[in-house]
Amino acid sequence: MAGKRSTPEQIVAKLRQVEVLTAQGKPVAEAVRAIEVTEPTYYRWRSEYGGLKLDQMKRLKQLEAENGRLRKAVADLALEKVILKEAAFGKLLSAARRRACVEHVTTRLGISERLACKVLGQHRSTQRKVPSRPDDEAALRDEIIALAKLYGRYGYRRVTALLRAAGWCTNHKRVERIWRQEGLKVPPRQPKRGRLWLNDDACIRLRPERPNHVWAYDFVEDRTRDGRKFRMLCVIDEFSREALAIRVARQLGSAEVIDILADLFIARGVPAHIRSDNGPEFVAKAVQGWITGVGARTAYIAPGSPWENGYVESFNGKLRNELLDCEVFNTLREAQVLIEQWRQHFNTVRPHSALGYRPPAPEVVMPGPPVPIHRPNPTGSVPPAVMLH
Numbered sequence: 001m002a003g004k005r006s007t008p009e010q011i012v013a014k015l016r017q018v019e020v021l022t023a024q025g026k027p028v029a030e031a032v033r034a035i036e037v038t039e040p041t042y043y044r045w046r047s048e049y050g051g052l053k054l055d056q057m058k059r060l061k062q063l064e065a066e067n068g069r070l071r072k073a074v075a076d077l078a079l080e081k082v083i084l085k086e087a088a089f090g091k092l093l094s095a096a097r098r099r100a101c102v103e104h105v106t107t108r109l110g111i112s113e114r115l116a117c118k119v120l121g122q123h124r125s126t127q128r129k130v131p132s133r134p135d136d137e138a139a140l141r142d143e144i145i146a147l148a149k150l151y152g153r154y155g156y157r158r159v160t161a162l163l164r165a166a167g168w169c170t171n172h173k174r175v176e177r178i179w180r181q182e183g184l185k186v187p188p189r190q191p192k193r194g195r196l197w198l199n200d201d202a203c204i205r206l207r208p209e210r211p212n213h214v215w216a217y218d219f220v221e222d223r224t225r226d227g228r229k230f231r232m233l234c235v236i237d238e239f240s241r242e243a244l245a246i247r248v249a250r251q252l253g254s255a256e257v258i259d260i261l262a263d264l265f266i267a268r269g270v271p272a273h274i275r276s277d278n279g280p281e282f283v284a285k286a287v288q289g290w291i292t293g294v295g296a297r298t299a300y301i302a303p304g305s306p307w308e309n310g311y312v313e314s315f316n317g318k319l320r321n322e323l324l325d326c327e328v329f330n331t332l333r334e335a336q337v338l339i340e341q342w343r344q345h346f347n348t349v350r351p352h353s354a355l356g357y358r359p360p361a362p363e364v365v366m367p368g369p370p371v372p373i374h375r376p377n378p379t380g381s382v383p384p385a386v387m388l389h
Helices: 008-023 028-034 039-049 054-087 095-109 113-120 124-128 137-150 156-165 172-181 254-268 285-293 306-324 332-348
Strands: 214-223 229-237 243-249 273-276 297-300 372-374 385-387
Touching: 008 028, 008 039, 028 039, 054 095, 054 113, 095 113, 095 124, 113 124, 137 156, 137 172, 156 172, 214 306, 229 254, 229 306, 229 332, 243 254, 243 332, 254 285, 273 306, 285 297, 306 332
Parallel strands: 214 273, 273 297
Antiparallel strands: 214 229, 229 243, 372 385
16 A cells, blocks of 8 residues: 555554454554554554544544535635725625725735625626726716806706706716716705695695796895895796796885786786785785786785795795805895896796706797807806807
8 A cells, every 4th residue: 555645534444453453462563564554654543543433533524524614614704804894884886886896805805806796796797897988978077067066056957957958968867977976066955844734825725727827926135245135026926937027126015016016917917816925015905905906816825834835935945045145246236137137047947846857938949959058147247158068
């Protein structure tokens, strides 16, 4: 058996053979020569496997194999833990982030790409695929940034509507991806309030069914740079969401309310209902009598319940959020010009979420190539047209 390595089972069998020969009275040296090994080898085998039987040796071999598998499993789990810790904390939701993590882990830990993809949940074909970008990616990115600077209170969905209206073939997912890559912040949303509206004049009872069915109007206040207060009377059509008028003046009373309504009634017709709160300008006998005399009906909300006049309150919030909180008015005339420009933009350009991201009163545009969008200019001058690709 020279030159061949004995298995543990063969070693145990030879040791048992020596035990039998010595039990028959033969010397140890003669018994060792019978198994064809040297005496040092025999004593080394006896110190390592002495006292074991064949069935015990098989069981020991099985235990060693199982122990090896357990050690390998523990090592694999420890390695996976190291990989996950080295990759990133939290979930890797996008294929691009997983691709970058796989490259980082394989370079840092020196492991195979197959193992890294398995631990991080990345398919190997996805890992090896070279990501491609559309040819218009750079132009679209620049246009998104320009719109975000121009309309600082718009989110990516409203910016998507503006891009599609200008001729871009894109969806909100692509715009959102670029939006987040550029670190643009979506305006925070206020929590919605649920109310039980029981008043007959509330929005839940008197809902607009057609244009010129229900108008709503309310006052908004602001100040010029010198600290002097001015008021705005906002009139909207609740069905179409169109801003019919915004009258800006230092003082607005019942006479001014009648004057504004008279101009709108002549231009657009008399609505069926006019909704307002219980302010002194709206409940004045002169206003009530005049509205009744032209064939309209007044709809007053309950005192202290502005949510019952939700359409115009929402419009007032957009006016303040997108214009009043962003502009400094040096004079009353400047405020009148900028507010009227914003009203025209609100009606013809600004996408409205309740209308499927369409403006309330868009301008008629003939079909053809992308049209230029005239962006509002804070200086009041006529801005040049900017062509969106």
